[in-house]
Amino acid sequence: LKDLKQVTVLGMGLLGGSLSLAVQRSFKSVRVIGYSHRATTRKKAASLGVASEIADDIKDSVKGADIVILCTPIYTFEETFKEIGRQLKAGCIVTDVGSTKQLVHRWAAKRLPKAVHYVGSHPIAGSEQRGVEFSRDDLLEQAACIVTKTKTTNAKAARNLKDFWSMLGCFVQEMSPAEHDRIFAQISHLPHIVAASLVNANSDELLKFSGKGFRDTSRIASGPVNVWSDILLSNSANCVKGIDKMMAELDKVKKALEKDSRADVEKLLERARNKREAMIKYKLRKKELL
Amino acid sequence: LKDLKQVTVLGMGLLGGSLSLAVQRSFKSVRVIGYSHRATTRKKAASLGVASEIADDIKDSVKGADIVILCTPIYTFEETFKEIGRQLKAGCIVTDVGSTKQLVHRWAAKRLPKAVHYVGSHPIAGSEQRGVEFSRDDLLEQAACIVTKTKTTNAKAARNLKDFWSMLGCFVQEMSPAEHDRIFAQISHLPHIVAASLVNANSDELLKFSGKGFRDTSRIASGPVNVWSDILLSNSANCVKGIDKMMAELDKVKKALEKDSRADVEKLLERARNKREAMIKYKLRKKELL
Numbered sequence: 001l002k003d004l005k006q007v008t009v010l011g012m013g014l015l016g017g018s019l020s021l022a023v024q025r026s027f028k029s030v031r032v033i034g035y036s037h038r039a040t041t042r043k044k045a046a047s048l049g050v051a052s053e054i055a056d057d058i059k060d061s062v063k064g065a066d067i068v069i070l071c072t073p074i075y076t077f078e079e080t081f082k083e084i085g086r087q088l089k090a091g092c093i094v095t096d097v098g099s100t101k102q103l104v105h106r107w108a109a110k111r112l113p114k115a116v117h118y119v120g121s122h123p124i125a126g127s128e129q130r131g132v133e134f135s136r137d138d139l140l141e142q143a144a145c146i147v148t149k150t151k152t153t154n155a156k157a158a159r160n161l162k163d164f165w166s167m168l169g170c171f172v173q174e175m176s177p178a179e180h181d182r183i184f185a186q187i188s189h190l191p192h193i194v195a196a197s198l199v200n201a202n203s204d205e206l207l208k209f210s211g212k213g214f215r216d217t218s219r220i221a222s223g224p225v226n227v228w229s230d231i232l233l234s235n236s237a238n239c240v241k242g243i244d245k246m247m248a249e250l251d252k253v254k255k256a257l258e259k260d261s262r263a264d265v266e267k268l269l270e271r272a273r274n275k276r277e278a279m280i281k282y283k284l285r286k287k288e289l290l
Numbered sequence: 291l292k293d294l295k296q297v298t299v300l301g302m303g304l305l306g307g308s309l310s311l312a313v314q315r316s317f318k319s320v321r322v323i324g325y326s327h328r329a330t331t332r333k334k335a336a337s338l339g340v341a342s343e344i345a346d347d348i349k350d351s352v353k354g355a356d357i358v359i360l361c362t363p364i365y366t367f368e369e370t371f372k373e374i375g376r377q378l379k380a381g382c383i384v385t386d387v388g389s390t391k392q393l394v395h396r397w398a399a400k401r402l403p404k405a406v407h408y409v410g411s412h413p414i415a416g417s418e419q420r421g422v423e424f425s426r427d428d429l430l431e432q433a434a435c436i437v438t439k440t441k442t443t444n445a446k447a448a449r450n451l452k453d454f455w456s457m458l459g460c461f462v463q464e465m466s467p468a469e470h471d472r473i474f475a476q477i478s479h480l481p482h483i484v485a486a487s488l489v490n491a492n493s494d495e496l497l498k499f500s501g502k503g504f505r506d507t508s509r510i511a512s513g514p515v516n517v518w519s520d521i522l523l524s525n526s527a528n529c530v531k532g533i534d535k536m537m538a539e540l541d542k543v544k545k546a547l548e549k550d551s552r553a554d555v556e557k558l559l560e561r562a563r564n565k566r567e568a569m570i571k572y573k574l575r576k577k578e579l580l
Contacts, residue, residue, distance in 0.1 A: 124501045144499070186492055187499045191507040196562035197539035198484055199569075201532070202476050207569040209434070209477045211414045213510040215570075217481040220503045221562040222570075229556045236547040242491070243544045247537055249487035254533045257526040266519045272486035272511040279489075279497040280505075280512075 001163045004030050008065040010058065010080060012036040012045040015097055015126060016071030017135030020051040022168045025137045035061035036132075045132045059087045067164065069121070070096035074230040077104055081111035090115040093157045097123055099184060100235040101148045101177035109152070117157035120148035120177055122184070123170055130224060138169075142288060145170035148177040171288060185238030190246060192228055193239065195221040291453045294320050298355040300348065300370060302326040302335040305387055305416060306361030307425030310341040312458045315427045325351035326422075335422045349377045357454065359411070360386035364520040367394055371401035380405040383447045387413055389474060390525040391438045391467035399442070407447035410438030410467055412474070413460055420514060428459075432578060435460035438467040461578060475528030480536060482518055483529065485511040 004027060009020045012034050020032045034051030035058050036042050046054040055061035062068050062084045070077055077096060088094070094116055098104055101120040108118035125143035145165040149158045162172045175183075198214075199207070199221045207214075232239050256264035294317060299310045302324050310322045324341030325348050326332050336344040345351035352358050352374045360367055367386060378384065384406055388394055391410040398408035415433040435455040439448045452462045465473075488504075489497070489511045497504075522529050546554035 124499075126502075144501075183496060183499050187496050187504055188501060190491065191488060191504050193540065193543050194484060194488055195507055196559050197536060197543060198481060199562040199566050200539045200542075200558065201480065201535040202565075204565060204568060206473060206477050207565060208572055209414075209473050210569055210573075211434075211478060212416075214477055214481050216506045216509045217485055218562075218566055219506045221559075221566050223563075225556055225559045225563055228559055229552060232543075232547060232555055232559075233550065233552060236550060240544055240547050243540050243547075245491040246487060247540055249490045250483065250533050250537055250540075252490075253483050253487060253522075254530055257522060257530050257533075260523065260526060262519060262523055265522055266515055268490065269486050269511075269515045269518055269522075272489040272508075273513070273515055275492075275494060275497060276489050276508055276511050278494060279500055282498055283500075 001160050001167070004066050004164075006031045006033065006065045006067075008033040008035065008055075008062045008068045009051065009071055010035050010061065010068065010084075011071035012041050012050065012054075012132045013071060014129055014131060014134050015123075015139070016069075017045060017048070017050040017132035018125075018137065018139035019069065019071060019097070019123075019168075020045075021135055021137035022140050024052065026167050026169070033061050033065065041132060048132060048135065050132060050135050058083060062087050062092075064089060065092055067093045067095065067161070070094075070098070073227050074098040074100060074104065074234050078107040078111055081107055085111060085113050085116075088113065088116045092116045093161055094118045095121045095161055097121055098234075099188065099231045101146075101180045103234045105148065105150055105177045117154040119153055119158045119161045120146075120180070121161065121165065122146040122148070122180065123165065124188075140165075141169035143170050144288060145172050146180055147172055147174050148180050149174065150176060171286070181235050181238050185235050185242045186245070189231055189235055189239050190242035192220050192223065193232065193243060194246060195219065291450050291457070294356050294454075296321045296323065296355045296357075298323045298325065298345075298352045298358045299341065299361055300325050300351065300358065300374075301361035302331050302340065302344075302422045303361060304420055304422070304424050305413075305429070306359075307335060307338070307340040307422040308415075308427065308429035309359065309361065309387070309413075309458075310335075311425055311427035312430050314342065316457050316459070323351050323355065331422060338422060338425065340422060340425050348373060352377050352382075354379060355382055357383045357385065357451070360384075360388070363517050364388040364390060364394065364524050368397040368401060371397055375401060375403050375406075378403065378406045381447075382406045383451055384408045385411045385451055387411055388524075389478065389521045391436075391470045393524045395438065395440055395467045407444040409443055409448045409451045410436075410470070411451065411455065412436040412438070412470065413455065414478075430455075431459035433460050434578060435462050436470055437462055437464045438470050439464065440466060461576070471525050471528050475525050475532045476535070479521055479525055479529050480532035482510050482513065483522065483533060484536060485509065 032051040035055045123145040165172045195218045322341040324344045413435040455462045
């Protein structure tokens, strides 16, 4: 990592912009090249100075890069791999910040040259805000970052990438793409499905009576539709399992209410409350971003 | 309402304490008597000065009151009605801040003397914080407050009670207890069931990977178990209908994912996003507490 000279960030949204700023801050002598396929975004990114340089051409942007990071919606990755493959120097680490990892590993194996090393990344950071204008150099600080590798992943590249995220202030954890997708289907993709379904279960007339509780429970349903469609579709089998688990839990509450059983209702609410309090305590103890 | 001289608040939790403070602030010449069945709470409430006076005996506390407001969990109300009924002066308005209304109207009709007037109230305000020590005189400001009446409710008492909540800064809306319970099962009780079920659908190990989205979506699952058990059990038929609707929406997402249909997934997420944005805009336009 001490030889790191150039990092290219493809996609200048909130995360791409924030990541570019964070790299500039944490690696003083590294050049950060940013790219966006939209001219207006490139202009905004350039005037905000989020990267050392904004490239007008994606092929130019990745030339000479030691690390290339894809920060666009997941289903753009396969095409991008095809587009940039031949421009990458041998030994280049290619990664992404997508929220699902199995499909991306498959695309990388199929579309990237053997001489470059794909390793998956998933920094757990973000916001409802969208766009490069909301970029912050501390968005990744104290965020968890999952790095995914398979049996064929280059071990040195994975080690270097883990160091890279650590230098940006992340808590890094390594796992397989399969394990990653199983875990995040439950803890991240299912909540999104639940929030959207809760809104859809209510008419516009009923929504006028919503309070603070409803607003929070449904907040993530306001997230970008294209990004989340990509996430759910690229992890659909795990998401379906998550929905089944959720329905099973809802059914327990339904049965407890139909039986008019105070003991059962209290047990379910108590269990949820205790589990959530333990989760909050764990996060506070780890000083991890919530 | 210009003759208002004494308001008694039974139950000194966050809401009872905040309500007592708000009455003191908005009605300068009114005496506010507070009561709690726990001596430690009475002591705290007295030292914090949330009410003009803290009574040690519930029967004494309601004597001479023009308005009595129950701020304890719902299933304590029937017993309280029996206990205070004979102490109330003729024409006294009895109300409560419970989150379900049909059962309370039935108890009031059965347990309160004919000479006093029960009208239901449900101020949509609160917080995860519990206890009189978190009381704030502005908790009810710009909050919606539903006032419920039936065909047998005294019309003048209902009008006076509506004026009372308005004076405290609430946006008052009147409806029948049946309508109230149907609406709030969907928009308030269902989200609680959903939040608790979402936590219970995840193991403790998985919860360690939770991010900001999960924290918000599950926040209300940390609410007080006794209060929420009362709410769900006292509105169980409507809650069961809400669960069925929620399951139907989850099933739509499941089917869209099983079909691998981007169009269907996007349609569902888009619909939720648009509905939620319309809801937020409505609240901002009304300047209503979110």
